[in-house]
Amino acid sequence: MDITTCGPAATELLTDVLGCHPLAVRDCTRRNRVPRVRIYPHQHLLILHGPQRGPSGHVHYIELDQIVGDRYVVTVHGPLNPAVDPAVALRETEAVRRRLESGRLRPGTPYELSYAISTALAHTLESFIEELTREVWQLEQRVTGGHMGNPEEFLEELFQARHGLLAVRTMGGLGAEVFGRIAAVEKRVTAADLPLITDIVDQLTRIRALADGEREYLQGVIEFYRARAETKMTIAAERLAVIAVVTLPITALSSIYGMNIIVNDHTHLPQLLLVLTVMAIMSTLLLTWAKRRGWW
Numbered sequence: 001m002d003i004t005t006c007g008p009a010a011t012e013l014l015t016d017v018l019g020c021h022p023l024a025v026r027d028c029t030r031r032n033r034v035p036r037v038r039i040y041p042h043q044h045l046l047i048l049h050g051p052q053r054g055p056s057g058h059v060h061y062i063e064l065d066q067i068v069g070d071r072y073v074v075t076v077h078g079p080l081n082p083a084v085d086p087a088v089a090l091r092e093t094e095a096v097r098r099r100l101e102s103g104r105l106r107p108g109t110p111y112e113l114s115y116a117i118s119t120a121l122a123h124t125l126e127s128f129i130e131e132l133t134r135e136v137w138q139l140e141q142r143v144t145g146g147h148m149g150n151p152e153e154f155l156e157e158l159f160q161a162r163h164g165l166l167a168v169r170t171m172g173g174l175g176a177e178v179f180g181r182i183a184a185v186e187k188r189v190t191a192a193d194l195p196l197i198t199d200i201v202d203q204l205t206r207i208r209a210l211a212d213g214e215r216e217y218l219q220g221v222i223e224f225y226r227a228r229a230e231t232k233m234t235i236a237a238e239r240l241a242v243i244a245v246v247t248l249p250i251t252a253l254s255s256i257y258g259m260n261i262i263v264n265d266h267t268h269l270p271q272l273l274l275v276l277t278v279m280a281i282m283s284t285l286l287l288t289w290a291k292r293r294g295w296w
Contacts, residue, residue, distance in 0.1 A: 002093045003028075003076045004086070010076070018043070018074065020067060028065050028076040035174040037181050043069040044188065046114070046178060049171045050121050051128045052088050057160025059167040060084050064092060064121060066114055070188075073113045092120040111193035115200060118179070122203040125168055129210050132164045136218050143225045151229050158222050165215040172207030179204065249282055 003010045006029045014020040014028060024038055024045040038045040045067050052060040063078030077089040096116050099105035107113040139158055182189060183197045 001072070001074045002090070002097070003074065004090065006076050006078075014067070014074070018067065018069065018072075020045075024067065028067075028078075031079045032063060032065075033061065035171075035178050037178045039182070039185060039188070042188075043067055044182070046118075046182075048118070048121055048175050048178065050092065050124045051164070051168050051171060052084055053128075053131075053164070054081075054083060057156075057163055059164055061167075061171070062089050064089070064117075066117060068110050068114045071110065073110045073117070075117065092117055092124060095120045109190070109193055111189065111196055115196040118175075118200045119203065121175075122172075122200070122207060125172055125204075125207045126210070128168050129165070129207070129214060132161055132168070133214050135161050136165075136214060136221070139218075140221045143221055143228075154225070155222070158218065158225065162215060162218050162222070165211045165218065169208050169211030169215065172204045172211060176201050176204035176208065249286070 003013075006014075011025055011029060014025050015022075020028075020043065021038065021040050024040070024043075027036075027038070027045060027047060032047045034047075035049060036047050045065065048064050048066070050062040050064060052062050054060050060081055060083070062080070062084065065076040065078060067074040067076065075093050077093075080086060080089055096105065096113070099116070105116055107116065135157075139161060142154075179197055179201045183194065183201060189197060
């Protein structure tokens with residue numbers, strides 16, 4: 001059974017028909033920001049999250065709850081952000097439903113069905129990493145190609161991609177911890193179903209590893225871009241320093257002696273030539289010194 005919105009009728013079903021614990025019913029009706037598992041004598045509740053891209057690099061956490069009983073599986077979709085299309089929340093359960101209706105999936109136990117749903121979620125996480133990786137490669141090509149446009153906007157793109165990888169890494173890692181808890185407790189999990197739980201742990205751990213690898217690669221791209229930008233800023237600062245070194249002494253000399261050499265209607269030509277010669281010598285010496293220092 002798939003409950004798209006946990007309203008009063010769904011709450012009554014969970015409480016009176018399935019006998020769910022009040023804490024489990026409460027978790028199904030509200031938004032849960034942290035994945036968790038609640039294990040009860042006759043059922044357990046799984047809370048997982050999937051990603052959805054939003055504007056400005058924001059990643060929406062799409063909640064998917066599973067109540068796994070002895071002979072049934074109930075999926076409940078948590079409250080959604082109004083900005084998210086409701087169809088997004090149904091992508092995993094709809095994919096499993098199509099497999100059931102076509103006969104390609106015939107689960108023999110509730111855990112086999114829960115495994116199929118969780119595997120669909122793992123595929124969503126992997127596809128999300130693939131999408132982000134494509135963006136990371138494009139960003140890396142722009143960096144190695146010498147892109148030096150607006151640094152603020154470009155860094156924003158880099159940080160948005162890193163945020164997406166961090167979000168999917170968190171979803172995969174916490175999901176692995178949830179299933180790892182079930183495997184560790186081994187309550188209500190038969191020996192035949194335990195390999196399915198172990199495989200889900202492995203899939204989600206792999207998701208975390210993939211996200212970590214791409215995030216480290218992207219961090220290298222960010223550091224390379226920042227190093228290049230900082231190098232260009234350093235070179236520009238050195239050039240400005242050369243200009244200051246050359247012009248400031250000349251400005252000081254001209255300001256002190258200028259009014260003594262050039263007056264209203266008479267110029268002392270010998271002194272003017274002498275001062276100009278001194279300025280030229282000073283500029284040459286300063287430029288030569290700056291060249292030896294490697295400033296230009």
